Structures are given as C-alpha cells and as structure tokens.
Amino acid sequence: MKIAVYGASGFTGGLTAHELRRRGLAPVVVGRDEERLRRVAAEVDADEVRVAGVEDVNALAAAFKGCDVVVNCAGPFTLWGEPVVRAAIAAGAHYVDTAGEQHYVHHILTTFREESGITIVPAMADDGGPGDLIARLTAERLAATPADLLIADLRRLGAASRGTARSMAAVATLDPLEFSDGDWRPVKAGAPSTIAVPGEQGEVTVGSFALPGVAMAPRHIKAGRVRSALREEVVELFLSLSAGVAESVPEIPDAEQRASDRWLMLAQATDEQGRQAQGWVTGLDPYRLTAVIAVEGARRLAEGGAPSGARTPAEAFDPTGFLNFLEPFGVTWQVK
C-alpha cells in the first residue's frame, strides 16, 4: 500500500507522515520545497521524496504516480486544494484531505461527485470527519425526518497552527452556508443561539460559522434545515483573523497545550414535533487525531470497497466502525 502525503513539510503533513510510519506504512512525501521535505523524510524513513507545486497539475500527477491514495495536508485548501484533487484523479489515486473550509468542501463534493474509479473524501480532520459520522448516526436515531439538524463544533479556544489561522483567514469573509428547502444558501456569520453542552452546566452561546458539516450532511441525510455553529468566542476570533494576523501565529502550536486541548463535535436532530436525538464525539489533541483520522481514511480507501466519486466521510465509511476505531486513541462518543 503506497500512500502519498502532499504538504508533508507542514505541521499536519508531518504528523500524518509520522502516523503512517507508526502504522507500518512507509509514506511517499510530496510538496514544493525539497529541503523541507527531506527533513521530514529522514524523520519518518520515507519511501521517497517527490517534488511538485500546485501550479502544474501534470507534474503533480506524475508525483502521485503509483500511489494508492493521496493525503493532502496543504492548506488553505480554498487556494491550493483543487489542483491536488485533479492530479490525484489523473494519477488514478484515491484522495483524502484535512480541510476545514466549508466552501471548498462543498465545491469538491459537488464538482467531483460523479468521478469514477477513485474515491475523494475531503475534510478527514477532527471536525469534518467525526462531525459527519456522528450527524449520520444521530439522524438515524430520530424516528422521523429531522426538521432541523445542527452540527456544532464546541471546542473552547485552544492552540492553533499558523496553517489553521491562514485557512480561517481565507474563509472569514465568506458567509457561511446553511441548507434549507432543498438547497444551500448563504447566511450571516455569528447569528447567536444557545445550546446545552455535554459535561457543562447551563447553556452556552454559539454562532453560525462555515463548518464542513453543512456541506456534507445534506448529501446523505434528508433534513429540512442543516446548520453549523461554533462557540461565540471562537466565531469572534476567527472573524477577526486577517491574512496579516495569521502570519503572526506560531507555525507549530505549543505541544503541551495541544495535547490537553479537547475537541467536541455535537449533532442535534429535531423533528417537526420537537422530539430530539443528540450525538457527540470528543477527544484530546486535535492535530494528532486529525492525522489518525486522515491516515485511517486513506488506509480504508486503499483497501477498496468505498463508493467512487466525491463522498462524505459517512458515505465512504461505516460511521459506527470508524468511530469505534478511534476509541483506543481516547475518543468517546454517544448517541441518545
């Protein structure tokens, strides 16, 4: 099984290359900067180093030749993601990425839905992956069609990489999408509501934000309305990020803080009569978990059996099986 990591010289790409090595899968490290790639290649005893930038899809496709799957960690995906998808298709390799950018994920799932022969699964990170899987299980638990499905990322402010800050700055000016009456529509970011958070007293205020769940869930869950939200203070921070501010964020977040940061994805499905099902999935160390999720997604695609075309995590993988796989990494989840 040959798995390429594009953007292996970056923080998440490096963690992903290490995770592949831990799983006994020698990575092929790919990116634009040979010197930075050689450093990570030496750390993980990579199979090969291949150099190609996003501006030349043919060169990128040549760099992915012979690989079963490409794991793309080069963000902002809004800026650089699509050529990597096109190159993976040209090379006949399956594709996963670590994007958290809603409009990019929506674009990829729409544009490449009918591709044949390979599977493309964007957003295999700690929000998009578990968020889509738990949304599916929560909607299934409700006996009726959800009139409203909320997918909320309820982590508190924590350590973020410069790459994350750049990606949030790239989407901060875009209105989040909501799904209603059979289509996706832009809404205003920040519109507040309150929600009870598992393990916390009282309710917390959340605001709309462009999370990948809205781009994914309506493709496999019949629901009247699908929306996404973050804690109010996290929305405020992301909306305040400019490209200049993003450059002042450290490239690699503090290791101790990162290891103790908790992420929590919650799905709440409500039917016309007000009956509710709620599911949540939580864990620590979001960047490490992102690497675990992306690598396991890539490994499952390489094994075969996933439907072809651009698919959401819940369409490509068995939701219960995937969430159970994450439990030994400290992930817990529940649907009620």
Ligand SMILES: NC(=O)c1ccc[n+]([C@@H]2O[C@H](COP(=O)([O-])OP(=O)(O)OC[C@H]3O[C@@H](n4cnc5c(N)ncnc54)[C@H](OP(=O)(O)O)[C@@H]3O)[C@@H](O)[C@H]2O)c1
């Ligand atoms: N949604 C989530 O939960 C989640 C979790 C983790 C990560 N992510 C996303 O993953 C992405 C990476 O984050 P990170 O912290 O790893 O960022 P990073 O450390 O800045 O790494 C970015 C990588 O992309 C490469 N790159 C950037 N611009 C490029 C271009 N024009 N052409 C080719 N390669 C380019 C960089 O190559 P050089 O080394 O040559 O600069 C580097 O390898 C971000 O979009 C982040 O939001 C999302």
